[in-house]
Amino acid sequence: LDPNKPAETTLIEINASGNIAALDGQLIVVDQMHASSFLSWETASRSLKERIEDDASAAITLTELAYRAERIDEIIPSVEHAMKIIRAQPIEQRNALRSSLFDVLHDMVREAPGDEAQPEALLTLLEQLGNDRVFVLLRSLGELARTHEQVVAHRMALGAMNERYGRSSEAINAYQDVLDQPELSRAMWEGSGIAVRAGLEASRRIGSIIERAGFSAYDPANTR
Incomplete structure (x- = not known):
């Protein structure tokens, strides 16, 4: 439920089943074998932002989270911040981090012309991002490419x-x-x-x- 729109409900599918406990900003789902945690955007992004100044992996995860959660205005800033942190890492660590961020960005802009099976979610994301931001992401993708x-x-x-x-x-x-x-x-x-x-x-x-x-x-x- 959105507190600002209590009369409206939104169904969000989760890939787990079992007993559900709703906590502050997250759901815990427990079955006989596993326990899964599903965080809201606010909770997850706040946790990651507390770590990104000295944790490149957290910065990359925040970028992917912004993409998956369709937080359009957060995507470019999170990409730029992740790249800034990666550049500051020791040389021996940069390639693996670059590859991780490359994969995240490639998922955002991967499109095959004329492919009718293109995921609808990707096409929607591209529409929301718009021309200018798509090409900003492509420039970043080119900078990250090494192999x-x-x-x-x-x-x-x-x-x-x-x-x-x-x-x-x-x-x-x-x-x-x-x-x-x-x-x-x-x-x-x-x-x-x-x-x-x-x-x-x-x-x-x-x-x-x-x-x-x-x-x-x-x-x-x-x-x-």
Whole structure:
């Protein structure tokens, strides 16, 4: 129940069953084998914010929580704060932390053009975030990418988002970047339930854009 709207109820599904105890800001669900805790956004975010100044993992978890809870205005600040903390970590710890945050951001902006099976929740999130914030997330994703597979994932996501917003030439540039670098073209890309060579997927997407928008969409990539 929302205290400000006591007449309205909201059903929130939880992936546990058993005896339920409602405590301050959380639910405890206990069955014969397990005990599960489900925190409200306010309780969980407050707990994490108390730790994020010196705990990079807490900062990453807060970013994911903001995303999962659809706290749209909290997502970008939490990403920026997590990246700031990661940069301050010892070198030997940064790569693992970068990869963790990369995975969280990639989930937010992962989109395959023309994929009718795209999760509705992701499409709703993208609508709520809006163009500008989506591309802020993509810039952060690119900064975090270190492995060939991560760079490919970033370029594919960047291309897909440009397609989403009708920027055909920019999308082709992102895909062409994969084709222009042999190590990226040979890397594997996973999406839409399949795993293929990144170069094959990039070529397929470029071909689809040209079919829709004409060869002129390829002109900027052709003069790079």
